[in-house]
Amino acid sequence: MLARMSQTDADTLRRAARLAGFDFAAADLEALRPAIERALEALARLERLPLSSVEPVTQYRVI
Amino acid sequence: MASLHWASVADLARLIATKEVSPIEVVRGHLDRIAALDGGLRSFITVCADAALDAARAAEADLAAGRPLGPLHGVPIALKDLFDTAGVRTTGGSKILADRVPAEDATVVRRLRAAGAIVLGKLNMHEFAYGPEGRNAHYGDARNPWDAAEPRIAGGSSSGSGVAVAAGLAPAALGSDTGGSIRIPASLCGITGLKPTYGRVSRAGVLPLAWSMDHAGPMTRSALDAALLLRAMAGYDPGDPTTSVLPVPDYAAALTGSVKGLRIGLLRSLFLDASAPDVREAVERAAKALEELGAHVDEVKLEHVAHVAAASMAIVASEALAYHAEWVRTRPGDYQPDVLERLRAGAFVSGVHYVRGQQVRVLVRAEVDEALAKRDVLLAPATPIAAPRIGENETALGDAMADVRSSLIRLTRPFNFSGHPACALPCGFTAGGLPIGMQVVGRPFDEATVLRVADAYQRATEWHTKHPPLAGR
Secondary structure, X not given: OOOOOOOOOHHHHXXXXXXXXXXOOHHHHHHHHHHHHHHHXXXXXXXXXXXXXXXXXXXXXXX | OOOHHHOOHHHHHHHHHOOOOOHHHHHHHHHHHHHHHHHHHOOEEEEOHHHHHHHHHHHHHHHHHXXXXXXXXXXXXXXXXXXXXXXXXOOOOOOOOOOOOOOOOOHHHHHHHHOOOEEEEEEOOOHHHOOOOOOOXXXXXXXXXXXXXXXXXXXXXXXXXXXXXXXXXXXXEEEEEOXXXXXXXXXXXXXXXXXXXXXXXXXXXXXXXOOOOOEEEXXXXXXXXXXXXXHHHOXXXXXXXXXXXXXXXXXXXXXXXXXXXXXXXXXXOOOHHHOOHHHHHHHHHHHHHHHHOOOEEEEEOOHHHHHHHHHHHHHHHHHHHHHHHHHHHHOXXXXXXXXXXXXXXXXXXXXXXXXXXXXXXXXXXXXXXXXXXXXXXXXXXXXXXXXXXXXXXXXXXXXXXXXXXXXXXXXXXHHHHHOOOEEEEEEEEOOOOOEEEEEEEEXXXXXXXXXXXXXXXXXXXXXXXXXXXXXXX
């Protein structure tokens, strides 16, 4: 089970973005924060689905 | 000949092949109409007038010389401005690619030209296809032609395609659909728009939004016309490894006009029940009409659809940002604000989130397949609302206010997610005269049955024959 991203303050978001290779200004992060919080909450709900035996559609096929 | 701009692709192809009308007359007539009306409608970004007339003259010479003709010989079409068009700027509706001129046609463009179609120009769209409203800060918002009093959105992202076909500026257009971008403008503009099965139509040479959710498809004024275009476009392409080797049937030949004995699953929960009352009533009347034509209609529920929004966001946000990463870093100011916000949100989706999304995809696909194992097609509204005003972020949906953006995409996105073919077509009008659209969803690679249902409904009704007031006569 993924740990919830309980902190979505600007500093946490800035660090998360930097890990992904992006350097967003504080004002931009603040503007993004409500949408990010909603998205992360929705994504967290997916953890409740029975997915442990479901192979994702990301298969690589040589032929 | 009067009203050539309202003629169907099928009729134009026949009239041209039998020399009752000249392709030059057809193309010139459409170019004149574009010149007269598109200043207010803003459906085109680039009009290829000289090239189109040159192609029309060549088409006429072919006719005179008795050379073999393709099924779309001399028929004009227009292309959403993310389909690579050789020698013509292909902007993606963006400032960033404003001067990009590809050397080669996208595969589907090449195939349509080989079938004889003539490109009128490149159509407006939501910037980089990343929005269901069809807004564009660089080239202006395409305007829905159904409301002469108030500016309304055309829907997106294939906004220009929806407007051009609805307003008689082109008999057919190409669109792309990642979360609904063919079906949403089809619904809001009162035309027919087909999102084929994922892998039915090549995406080679099509600017991507999200590779695993993007679909290319035709936007027309009838299911028959969609069938004709799909036949020309579809098929395996080594340039797109996701395309299927399954043979391409003669979709038009499958339009028998009969739905007798066909089993239709009406999607009430999460679809009809999530729609405005007038949309719900129009789709219910459509289901009744199909029953009267001999189909059997029952109700079916897709439980996992409730998870599509989050799961598909993880996929689209990640894939879109992967494509745009360098521009987001170096040219953020060149994006329109809503697109930049959606792109930046992708930075907060982890790899695990992305895989979860692709796992949920398996559940949703299996559920839709199961529903279609006992039925031939599913039926639902295409959009839960009719076209909101430009600039409205919230709109009335029943007794409550709803977010426009998420409302527009809610009912179409599940079938991008699952990959099943889905065709939007008009099924009524609101009291205010705005189109209402429904969608017919079929089994993978069974576009023939989807189009057969749409065509049978269109033979029995007249919604698809109505013309918007802004488009004049």
